[in-house]
Amino acid sequence: MVIQDARVLRDEFIPKEVVHRDAEVQRLAETLEPITQGDKADNSLLFGPPGTGKTCIAQHTLEKLEKEQLDVKYHYINCWENYNRFKVLYKALEGIGKTLNVHRQSTPTDELLKRLRDYDQLPYVLILDEVDQLEDEKVLYDLYSAPNITMIMITNSESEFFNMDQRVRSRLMDSERIEFSKYSADELTDILSDRVEWGLYRDAIDRSRLRKVALSADGDARIAIGILRSAARKAEKESKEEITREMIQESVPDAKENQKQKNVEKLNKHQKALYDIVNEEGKIKPGELYEKYGKKVDEPRTKRMLRKYLNKMEHYRLIDSEGEGRWRVYKSKG
DNA sequence: TGTCCACTGGAAATAGAGGCCG
DNA sequence: CGGCCTCTATTTCCAGTGGACA
Incomplete structure (x- = not known):
């Protein structure tokens, strides 16, 4: 057993004392x-x-x-x-x-x-x-x-x-x-160990491994906690008593993908179609994007509506764009 | 220089859903 | 039930932008 109180590892959890x-x-x-x-x-x-x-x-x-x-x-x-x-x-x-x-x-x-x-x-x-x-x-x-x-x-x-x-x-x-600025790796380590104290069993993880989690999170506490949570679940699933460095390693991409994934799930089918096309192409001009979209879905929305969707998706940081007016190009993230 | 082009984004119009009330 | 509201989502319409090209 690794997890003692799962609530402590949730995103919404508010600690009694705030560190740093x-x-x-x-x-x-x-x-x-x-x-x-x-x-x-x-x-x-x-x-x-x-x-x-x-x-x-x-x-x-x-x-x-x-x-x-x-x-x-x-x-x-x-x-x-x-x-x-x-x-x-x-x-x-x-x-x-x-x-x-x-x-x-x-x-x-x-x-x-x-x-x-x-x-x-x-x-x-x-x-x-x-x-x-x-x-x-x-x-x-x-x-x-x-x-x-x-x-x-x-x-x-x-x-x-x-x-x-x-x-x-x-x-x-x-x-x-x-x-507010990003946390340093040391600060993140402290935050994590605070959570561990309430959320995990004592021997599940030590400070040097927590530091590994912290270093992978790039100053983002939500991601750090996400990595820890995901690693703890892995340990739990494999009925282990402690969280290994490998488990942490494997959890890093999970945690980073997680946030984006949540946003993608909120898209409707038209937005999803646009999102998929942009990702397949990597980089695409609006005219071409509208055309591909039109072939992909039944009952397509008008171009005006697509522009609204694209704006929204950009705002949510799911896609990127560059150039103004006629020179606009939509790009996938990363 | 004027016209065309490919695109953006604001504004108004319209459709449809769900609740209120007589 | 039908008329009346308000809300959201979507369409329709269009002025604006700035390079290309005759």
């Missing part, structure tokens, strides 16, 4: 300080590469705040999954239990917003993860103008995020910005 992010935790806590007086705090923007602890710290800080201070509410919203105005507002209302008798289709979005604005019980903090994935950032403006709501926005790229509607941007400019 003291400065960031401190800054976030200071920014949120007014909330302890029952006021609205400044919004914050956490940015940095994937797997650097942004989401984890936001949730951890709020969880702690809620525990110490009963009169705060917070809610986590993933903007990848809730990418439009209605969905975000609906989720936000869910967090304060005001969705009663809001019935999905028949209530206008403005009504949702009105309810949020009218809410004045307790300070309400919204964690908006992957906020750059929103189809239309105007919803941020809506939330900005709600008197009691404080936002914690999370994004990979600060510059991409601010590449938005002028009016929304000018409001969000004064958010507290907190930058």
